[in-house]
Each structure stands twice: as structure tokens, then as C-alpha cells.
Amino acid sequence: MMGINSLKPCISIAVNLFKFSIKIIIVFFASYYFSRLSLSIYIRLTNRFYFSTLTTSYTARSLQYKYIEQYLTKMANTIDKVIKCRAAVAWEPSKPLTLEVIEVAPPKTHEVRIKITAFALCHTDAYTLNGLDPEGIFPCILGHEGAGIVESVGADVTEFNSGDHVIPLYIPQCRECKFCKSPKTNVCNKIRATQGKGVLPDGTSRFMCNGKTLYHFMGCSTFSEYTVVADISLVKIDPTASLDKVCLLGCGVSTGYGAALNTAKVQPKSTCAIWGLGTVGLAVAFGCKTAGASRIIGIDINPIKFETAKRFGFTEFFNPKQYNKPIQDILIELTDGGLDYTFECVGNVESMRAALESCHKGWGISVIVGVAPAGHEISTRPFQLITGRTWKDEFITHTLPFDQINDGFKLMHAGNWFVFISTYNYLFMINNILIYFSVI
Numbered sequence: 001m002m003g004i005n006s007l008k009p010c011i012s013i014a015v016n017l018f019k020f021s022i023k024i025i026i027v028f029f030a031s032y033y034f035s036r037l038s039l040s041i042y043i044r045l046t047n048r049f050y051f052s053t054l055t056t057s058y059t060a061r062s063l064q065y066k067y068i069e070q071y072l073t074k075m076a077n078t079i080d081k082v083i084k085c086r087a088a089v090a091w092e093p094s095k096p097l098t099l100e101v102i103e104v105a106p107p108k109t110h111e112v113r114i115k116i117t118a119f120a121l122c123h124t125d126a127y128t129l130n131g132l133d134p135e136g137i138f139p140c141i142l143g144h145e146g147a148g149i150v151e152s153v154g155a156d157v158t159e160f161n162s163g164d165h166v167i168p169l170y171i172p173q174c175r176e177c178k179f180c181k182s183p184k185t186n187v188c189n190k191i192r193a194t195q196g197k198g199v200l201p202d203g204t205s206r207f208m209c210n211g212k213t214l215y216h217f218m219g220c221s222t223f224s225e226y227t228v229v230a231d232i233s234l235v236k237i238d239p240t241a242s243l244d245k246v247c248l249l250g251c252g253v254s255t256g257y258g259a260a261l262n263t264a265k266v267q268p269k270s271t272c273a274i275w276g277l278g279t280v281g282l283a284v285a286f287g288c289k290t291a292g293a294s295r296i297i298g299i300d301i302n303p304i305k306f307e308t309a310k311r312f313g314f315t316e317f318f319n320p321k322q323y324n325k326p327i328q329d330i331l332i333e334l335t336d337g338g339l340d341y342t343f344e345c346v347g348n349v350e351s352m353r354a355a356l357e358s359c360h361k362g363w364g365i366s367v368i369v370g371v372a373p374a375g376h377e378i379s380t381r382p383f384q385l386i387t388g389r390t391w392k393d394e395f396i397t398h399t400l401p402f403d404q405i406n407d408g409f410k411l412m413h414a415g416n417w418f419v420f421i422s423t424y425n426y427l428f429m430i431n432n433i434l435i436y437f438s439v440i
């Protein structure tokens with residue numbers, strides 16, 4: 001009896017502990033299922049993808065796939081029908097975009113209709129919105145960086161099916177024209193004429209709003225929940241890639257990275273300088289670093305950019321405003337005669353000149369990636385070119401500085417934000433369309 005009595009407190013503690021653990025387990029599972037349920041109800045009610053917020057846990061990921069399955073079933077009901085959805089419409093130049101319900105017609109021959117799940121902003125969109133683009137046609141749906149899921153395909157489309165994850169391309173690849181066949185460039189001109197007129201290759205638009213035709217933009221028009229593009233203006237991607245991040249590959253990142261590796265063909269141990277530490281400039285630095293450059297100098301008038309830019313491979317920085325002589329003179333002294341490669345990623349004719357003149361005599365290559373405002377002209381002394389420097393202009397047809405797609409453009413324009421892939425991504429809801437920025 002004595003033995004049992006002395007054990008009683010221990011048994012009672014054990015029982016209480018057991019009860020407590022059961023409670024903890026119940027609470028854990030209850031909150032787990034409640035969060036799943038509420039998230040799933042939320043998604044069903046709002047009919048929206050929130051990939052970046054959803055990808056933070058396994059539960060969320062499985063929900064994401066579950067929703068994609070449901071979404072594909074739903075898409076089957078929209079095939080061959082006009083889809084009503086939201087889009088940010090540019091009715092006229094220099095006016096903020098307005099969120100409208102638009103009609104998106106089914107894709108015709110060699111066309112693909114896509115559900116856009118994420119997009120990013122680029123200066124090109126603002127350039128056109130500001131009325132600076134000679135090819136800008138209004139009303140239109142801007143946007144050319146995006147990613148999404150194929151909803152349906154038109155006749156004779158062989159490379160895409162409903163459910164494929166894709167990125168629209170503003171420079172297509174027909175694989176037939178002389179540009180596509182040449183190893184020297186990728187500037188396909190198959191649909192250039194119609195793309196520049198804001199229509200699809202058959203000469204018509206798939207967008208309508210309040211009885212008015214809306215024009216396409218750069219063959220992409222990603223500021224819409226649904227868009228239609230030519231099948232040559234699309235690339236299929238790995239379905240496990242986060243659509244909210246890879247959308248940036250549609251323009252800025254690939255432009256900068258390609259400028260270093262394909263246009264300039266940066267060599268190992270070479271010296272490089274990059275004007276402008278925005279998305280494009282950072283991607284150029286990343287390309288130079290990948291190519292094995294020994295020195296990557298960043299030049300920007302906003303020194304706030306320097307700290308973050310270090311992560312992309314820059315080895316040193318200069319703010320031209322802090323010197324009372326031209327930056328090219330400083331760089332030439334610093335690098336014993338000039339740099340092997342320079343890249344202008346600002347869109348300013350003065351920095352284009354500085355970039356060229358900072359190149360080493362005899363072999364220096366200067367690549368212009370930034371786009372200067374219409375009417376601005378670059379000048380330099382012809383001697384600069386006679387003495388062996390090469391000026392390369394990355395083919396750019398539309399881009400220039402931007403101003404605003406409402407709050408999103410304002411944030412980017414403040415200069416403290418990069419649109420880029422980063423572990424410090426911040427999510428913003430702008431007109432109910434997802435836009436990603438990373439804070440510096």
C-alpha cells in the first residue's frame with residue numbers, strides 16, 4: 001500500500017503530462033487543418049494564385065498543386081470561349097493605368113492563350129505609357145515580363161498544351177528567318193511588323209473592353225489575367241520553377257546577363273565597368289562574374305545601390321558626382337589605359353559616351369544596353385573608334401525610362417528598389433496583380 005501511495009504523485013504527473021501532450025497534438029493538428037482549410041477557402045473565393053506566399057511550406061506547396069489541378073479542370077470549361085478577366089488598361093499616354101474587366105478572345109491558328117500568374121515591371125512599359133515610344137499604340141495592355149500557365153492553344157500549335165508553364169517572349173524565335181538561323185543574333189523578325197502595330201500576326205487583336213479594341217504590346221501584354229501570344233513568342237519552362245520569380249527572366253535579367261555573355265563575350269580575368277546598377281546592370285555584373293572577370297566596377301549616381309550590388313559580383317564602385325573630372329579619366333588611370341569591357345545600363349547619352357571612352361585602346365568593347373530618350377544623340381570623337389574600340393548596341397526596339405503603373409511604378413522610380421530575383425523578395429499587391437520587388 002505504502003508503495004502504491006508513494007507512486008500516486010508520479011502517476012498523476014504522468015497522466016497530466018499525457019493529457020497535456022494530447023492537447024498540444026490536438027491544437028497542432030487543428031491549426032494545421034484550419035490553416036489549410038481557410039487558405040483553400042480563400043483561394044476558392046478569390047480565385048487567385050498566391051504562389052510566393054504559398055510556397056513557404058510543404059502544406060502550402062501541396063495546396064498550390066491542388067489548386068493548379070482544380071484550375072486546369074476549370075480551364076477546360078473556357079476553351080474556345082471568350083474569357084472575361086481583369087487587366088490594367090492604358091487608355092491613353094501619360095495617364096495611370098485603369099483596372100478594367102476585359103474580354104480575351106480564344107487563340108487562333110499558331111496562338112496560345114495564357115493565364116498570367118505573375119509579372120514584373122520594366123522601364124519599357126513606362127516608356128510607352130509616357131507616350132515616348134513612337135510605336136506606342138493606345139488603348140493597349142502593356143507588360144512584357146511575365147509568367148503563367150497555358151489555358152488553351154489554337155490550331156496548328158504543336159509545342160504547347162493546356163497546363164504548360166510558360167514565359168512570353170518579346171523577341172520570338174521562329175527558327176526559320178535569317179536572324180534565327182544566324183548564330184550571330186537572336187533578333188527574329190518573323191512577326192516584327194505586326195508586333196510593332198499592336199496586333200497578332202494575323203493583323204487583329206484578341207482584347208476588347210467596353211466594345212473597344214485594345215492593342216497588344218510587344219507581343220506579350222502581361223498586365224492582364226489572360227493574354228494571347230503567337231506560339232513562337234513563348235517558351236516552356238520547368239513546372240517546378242516559381243512562376244513569380246522566373247517572370248523576371250522575360251526581360252531585365254536575361255538582357256543584362258546576355259549582354260555580358262553573348263554580346264560582349266566577356267573573357268576570363270578581364271576588367272569590366274557597368275554604368276547603372278538597376279536590374280539590368282546587376283544582371284550584367286552577374287554575367288561578367290560568371291565569365292570570370294577579375295574586376296567589375298560599378299558606376300551609379302545613387303550610392304545606396306552599392307552595398308546590395310556587391311552580392312552580384314562588383315568589386316568596386318564609383319559615384320561620378322563625387323569627382324570634378326570625367327569618370328572616364330578616373331577609370332583610365334585606375335585601370336592602366338582603360339577597361340576591356342564597359343556596359344551602359346542607364347539610358348543616358350552622357351554615360352554612353354563615358355562608357356565608350358573608358359574602354360581600352362585597341363580592344364575595348366562597349367555595349368549599350370540602356371535606351372536613351374527619343375531624339376537624344378550620342379557623341380564622341382571619331383578617334384575613339386578608329387583606335388580600336390568597338391561600340392556594340394544591344395538590339396532594343398522599345399525600352400526607355402518609365403514612370404508609373406500606379407503605386408508600383410512610383411516605388412520602382414524612387415530608385416531604392418530593384419526588380420530582381422533575390423532572397424529578400426517583398427510582395428506587393430498592385431491593382432490585384434502580383435509584382436515582386438527586392439529591397440536594397
Ligand SMILES: NC(=O)c1ccc[n+]([C@@H]2O[C@H](COP(=O)([O-])OP(=O)(O)OC[C@H]3O[C@@H](n4cnc5c(N)ncnc54)[C@H](O)[C@@H]3O)[C@@H](O)[C@H]2O)c1
Nearest residue numbers: 123276277278279280300301302345346347370371399400
Ligand atoms: N536592352 C533591353 O532589352 C533592355 C531591357 C530592359 C531595360 N533596358 C534599359 O536598360 C536601362 C536600365 O534599366 P533598369 O531596369 O536596370 O533601370 P533602373 O532604373 O533600375 O537602373 C538605372 C540605374 O542607373 C542609375 N543612374 C541614373 N543616372 C545615372 C548616371 N548619369 N550615371 C550613372 N548611373 C546612373 C540609377 O541610379 C539606377 O541605379 C534602361 O534604359 C532600360 O530602358 C533595356
Ligand SMILES: [Zn+2]
Nearest residue numbers: 174177180188
Ligand atoms: Zn525568326
Ligand SMILES: [Zn+2]
Nearest residue numbers: 122124251252
Ligand atoms: Zn523590359
